[in-house]
Amino acid sequence: MVTIGDVARTAGVSRSTASYALSGKRAISEDVRRRVEDAVRELGYSPNAGARALATSRTRTIGLLAQFYEDEFAPAMLQYILGVSDTARELGYDILLVTESDGRSALRRITSTRMVDGLVLLNVAENDERLAVLRAAAQPGALVGRPADCSGVDVFDLDFEEAGRLMVDHLHELGHRELLLVSQPEHVVERGGAYVWRLQNAAIERARMRGIRLHPTFVPAHQPEVGRALAELLDAHPSATGLLVNNEAAAAALPTVLHERDLSAPTNLSVVGRYSDEFARTFSLPYSSIESAPDRLGSMAVRALVRRIEGQPGHDEPHVVRYLSPELVDRGSTASPRHS
């Protein structure tokens, strides 16, 4: 293994000079700088990450905690991971990916051993068990998803309340007066998936305000149960003219369900989902949707985290809680209800 000592010898300087020449942390004569760079190239030198981490207390690695639950739709999670990973790399960080089901012990392991400079937690629940561990850790953390207690961390989430209102208002303006709302399965709620009830409660409240009948339901996240549940729902409420879908698996299953019943959007039913454009393209979903922006949220979390990692130790910025304003992407699946 070629070390900085080898580089120094080849360049005819001391190790400290070689180090400074590479880091640029002090003035170096042009001549020496060139000799060091030549030596680096000639020997194919790369600094040893472990040694550097030991000397600087920085690993330039971010821990990414993802959780894959049986009752959620895995493909939707992937996009958050990629959003985080791409931005981290752009900022010069690598990603330590942790997918263990026991997030607390995983978090304890990678923070206490100082494998990472900071943490991004995905899919954060209302009372997320991982947060106590994160707050006790020496490294800063950023969340995607809003917990009850946001203290000590930076938090990024879609504004699900506003999303619920936006969905209802959009269909209200078109003249709809009876709507169905399909949420994630109840397990997700029990586990503390706050985005489910935040969107739902806001939609219910807004519907009441607008004089709209809204029927909320929880629908499974796996086939074939999803399809059956959707079919039953449509049967139970034949007079409903609009469908709001806050459940990726249900959105993915919907085209088949509608087709089987000879329904199409927006002719027979107006449909608004809540998922990303990437998701829509992957699954060919023709429904207008609230953009969930997983890449943007992941990216925002990483940027905030890196700012905190690299900020001056004394000068602590206050923690932030940022909600992304929902935007409706029009894919033509809504219209005024047919006169019946």
Place this chain on the structure above:
Amino acid sequence: MVTIGDVARTAGVSRSTASYALSGKRAISEDVRRRVEDAVRELGYSPNAGARALATSRTRTIGLLAQFYEDEFAPAMLQYILGVSDTARELGYDILLVTESDGRSALRRITSTRMVDGLVLLNVAENDERLAVLRAAAQPGALVGRPADCSGVDVFDLDFEEAGRLMVDHLHELGHRELLLVSQPEHVVERGGAYVWRLQNAAIERARMRGIRLHPTFVPAHQPEVGRALAELLDAHPSATGLLVNNEAAAAALPTVLHERDLSAPTNLSVVGRYSDEFARTFSLPYSSIESAPDRLGSMAVRALVRRIEGQPGHDEPHVVRYLSPELVDRGSTASPRHS
């Protein structure tokens, strides 16, 4: 930060004794061992990963190189990642996830800085550019996907040739004499996605041998092009009675396409895909398929890699190339063709 020095002082022993008591690498008196363990608990000590890596030249981290191409179906990739991640953790390793589009420079970076003890490459192409970098690295590598040159690495892949033969034979036995084969888009082939042509060539060869007419096609991996291409294909060959699908996006799109044409499997058409059971459940695909076993392949790659990382330096095992025998999972989508 609490160090092993603090532990030693608290336990009233030397640092080396504390270290040995924790590693168990030499005999330690019962009394000392207990005092050290108590001190660890009391102080909440965890070894610093960077320092340990520097001292041992081991990071207990595996680099995972994933590539996400526009023309492939991202959700299918996720399962390989989870297979690798879960097995790595089981064996005591963490995962450094790299998703950069420039795999070569990523590989160079994480190997030359010694961030990882070994590498797993996913989605390996016929003449994969990353392999030269991997072979030049000090760390061992394991591949999922078979390149032209397998030297110097351990290779794991589904036996796609056998998969092609199995698909054809299965339908031949049921009495089919004209089949359609849907492959990944041609881009994948141009990029060196050998599994596409390996399955296809073997299927063509076997069909010829059995006296079957086989129509091979490349189909896009994104909607709505996939659906259109499938529809055209069915139109162009109305007499075909069986459909082989080596393209996840096409498989996911197929239910809608068949439904729109009032076709169903196996009544009007026998269908065999090539994807994992997990994939089938996520997308509710009712078609029998060759199990692609992403979790098993990922797991095998990691196990081989760890064996090589932890093996005695002198005693080099020969490298392996292992093909997983394809198995057909029967989901009832094939039958004898209707008499027409």
Place this chain on the structure above:
DNA sequence: CTGAAAGCGCTTACAG
């Protein structure tokens, strides 16, 4: 069974 010491490969005050 235990300890003192060297060494892993960096970075960064300290001194000139």
Place this chain on the structure above:
DNA sequence: CTGAAAGCGCTTACAG
């Protein structure tokens, strides 16, 4: 502008 030295927190021969 440059160098000698200390130190980051471990592990592991070496010595007893």
